[in-house]
Amino acid sequence: MKKTIISAAMASIFLMSACSKQGEQQQINETVAEVPRGSAELGSFGVELDARDESIQPGDDFFKYAGGTWYDNFEMPSDKTRYGAFDKLAERSETQIKELIEDISNGKNLNPEQQMIADFYSAYMDVDAANAKDLKPISSILEKIRGINNKRSLTAAFGSAWRDGSISPIVASMGFNRLDPNQYQMSVGVGGLGLPDRSYYLEDTDRFVEIRKAYLAHIEQMLGFAKIADPAQKAQQILALETKIAEVQWPREKRRDRDLSLNQLQREYLTDTYNGFDWDTYFAQTEYQVPHLNVSQPQPVKDVIRVIKEQPIAVWKDYMTYHTISNHASFLSDEIFAANFDFFGKTLSGQQEPRPRWKRAIAAMSGTQSLGFAIGKTYVEKHFPASSKSQMADLVENLRKALGERIDGLDWMGQETKVNAQAKLASFVPKIGYPDVWQDFTGLDIKADDLVGNVVRMREFFRADSANKELQKTDRNRWGMAPQRVNAYYNSSFNEIVFPAAILQPPFFDPNADPAVNYGGIGAVIGHEMGHGFDDQGSKSDANGIQQNWWTDQDRAAFESKADALAAQYSAYEPIEGNFVNGRNSLGENIGDVGGLAMAYHAYQLSLNGKEAPVIDGVTGDQRFFLAWAQVWREKRTEQSMLSQLKGGTHAPGRYRALAPRNHDAWYKAFNVQPEDALYLAPEDRVRIW
Incomplete structure (x- = not known):
């Protein structure tokens, strides 16, 4: 042997x-006597x-x-x-990536992906620019929300929430067809909550009552940044709306049941089965063709359509305004970020101080729907030799x-x-x-002075990439995590x-x-x-x-x-x-x-x-x-x-x-x-x- x-x-x-x-089983390797003693980390x-x-x-x-x-x-x-x-x-990985980014940023004759890394990091680290711009980077999104005046435009806003960094009670994402893994398939379900789980809205213990009080104060403060009139009253309405959404959602243990969550149908039958919602307008914003789909929570989808119909458009607009500001807080001024952190960091998670800005920048860059694989390619070249795969x-x-x-x-x-x-x-x-085939970033535009614009353009880039592949055979080379992820x-x-x-x-x-x-x-x-x-x-x-x-x-x-x-x-x-x-x-x-x-x-x-x-x-x-x-x-x-x-x-x-x-x-x-x-x-x- x-x-x-x-x-x-x-x-x-x-x-x-x-x-x-x-049947082709390798013989188990021999015992550890050869391992050098005293050299373990x-x-x-x-x-x-x-x-x-x-x-x-x-x-x-x-x-x-x-x-x-x-x-x-x-x-x-x-x-x-x-x-x-x-x-x-994760901290070790972050430090290694920081060093890599700094080396790239100080280098010359950068290739296109390296330039993207340097420019995105530079844009994120420019705190003076973020403070000077305040809410301006998301002003066009907030203006679009203010322009909602009927159910059709509201539905369109729900459908484009992926691009706008907003929120929708109806969520749709592209995954795999569980009955034919060679096909991609749109999955439709219910989302739209700001707190970690439906239980935060529905349980009446002192702990959750206090969290909801803090959430109300937080919503009011965030609406104040957009100069929304009567923010306290509107915060109450937003919490009441999210509570209604929480009430119709399945508990998590039910959501993970693959038998209950497998409900496929052709697009042509969706409107008849789940009527009362303008699916054509919604899907037109997603860029997908959606020939067939799976509804992961059938009754909750029907129930949330009822909630959409019953609630005033004005409440939905305030709801989307709040979440748009909150969801972009990491990319906006220090004041807005601090207000968002005070609730989601301190109150909800017990975190006493925010992470250093450079760590937040790396987190924003490292996802699979960001520059994670561009960074990962450099990371594995330095920290993970190809020989490790065969070992x-x-x-x-x-x-x-x-x-x-x-x-x-x-x-x-x-x-x-x-x-x-x-x-x-x-x-x-x-x-x-690491992947055998790396993500291609051709066509992605990253600028050193436009942080929120970079984020929006990345959303559009990856959505277009996914939509272009929708009717193709599934790509089995794809990875759901970047190499520098500890998981x-x-x-x-x-x-x-x-x-x-x-x-x-x-x-x-x-x-x-x-x-x-x-x-x-x-x-x-x-x-x-x-x-x-x-x-x-x-x-x-x-x-x-x-x-x-x-x-x-x-x-x-x-x-x-x-x-x-x-x-x-x-x-x-x-x-x-x-x-x-x-x-x-x-x-x-x-x-x-x-x-x-x-x-x-x-x-x-x-x-x-x-x-x-x-x-x-x-x-x-x-x-x-x-x-x-x-x-x-x-x-x-x-x-x-x-x-x-x-x-x-x-x-x-x-x-x-x-x-x-x-x-x-x-x-x-x-x-x-x-x-x-x-x-x-x-x-x-x-x-x-x-």
Whole structure:
């Protein structure tokens, strides 16, 4: 067997498995004895042992045991609402990008993309120009809103909200046809809220009542910048309007149900089914032809059409005026930005100070609908060599093999479903580091003295690019994240798992770390993304990305029973008194965590080839594996940020993601967890899915 350092192969594990033929499994790489000791970035082998709080029993609070000393002593930066491993790497990425942009800006003979980067950054950093212009950069948008005088012009304004940076209760976006992933398809649903979730409007606890009072004051202040008459009264009307929209929306756990949200129809039947709304005028503003579409929330769309008809046009105009100012606040004067930050930053998120302007500039430039891929091309040239892709492929295959063996060994799944599951596993497509085909920016006009104009022109550029491709075969080279993004994702339509370059760093992956650490870090993250293909919603699509049932009824029922148990387990966590984790809304992520951890542990054991893992600094291999997992999810949050995550996020907070090992037998043995410990689950109560 070719002898390879396992942690180097681990780099490839973060990106999902390569698209290999079923049955072509690579042999697991040999054990870690070759890894150089003492050269890991974190600690002596990849875990910060001094971050632990050994006064706490692992079985009572594994989050605090693994990182309690860090948690108790770490002071939240004043410009943060949460801080953990993701944030630490994001800051590193930001600093690297700042250096790249400064080098570009100081260079000569720039190519067109480099010039765009330099000019956009220069425009954003010119605070004096922003202060001098005040609301002038969005005056034409506000004037268009003031000119709305009937339902037709209101509908047109809703349809052009994407360009104007405004808002609409009817939202439409281009995605993939879930019944034919080779086709693009427009999805129509309900949006239009300013607060993080419908619960912020509908719950009557003191906490939410106070937030709504602050929101009213904020709306009034923002309307004042546009010299809107009677801003206090109009703020009340706007809040009442958004409350009506919130009332008709589905709860988040219902919205994520792919069976309920799949409602396709031809454009010609839309008006009959969802009457009372001028769809022709609306879609004329989007630049799409929309031959067929999917309505993700059928009844809420009907209900919000009723709200549109019932509410006075004047209220809709004030609503759109407020959101247009708020949505552009980052690009306007310091006074407007500060007013917007005071509510959305301080009140809603607990952030004490705004992020430095250069960081806000980089954030505005780094999205996929901005200059993210132009920056990413330079980023990977300097910080992520192409050789890393081939290194990572080995690790991905290790995880694929582990999951394949686990599927074969499932006692709750029958052979017919296993064949289909193996086919889906074999067809996983990994994307590692950066795109093979980069975004073309030809035709995009960026100016060094027109920040809002740059933003608007980027909106138009990407919308036109998308509209031009609407009737073409879907582009499978596209990425949904830029390389410098510290994150990863699974795309069910293409059955692909995507790992941008920036996440392939400690504590997730370190080529000099002990293999147990890399398997517990990036290995479990790779397993997590693989797991999304087999979670409660991802499992509704087959190996070709088509949403259809590939299960027997008996096996699906067994799976749903296990998923229900996991939802109940997470729903018992109470981070804030009276506010629990939504185990149903976060179910897909929790299945990804619990299943991904099982896959990674299985792969780690295979990598040992029957040998005993060495004890390092008094820590066994299994302990290192689970500590690495827990330290990946080490985080600190403001209470306001925690509340927003509970109500609007699809992930459980990090402190509860760190507890996923309580469903794994090996964790109990590794840390001698006993029935009297707080996290103990009886063997029959441990949720084992994948």
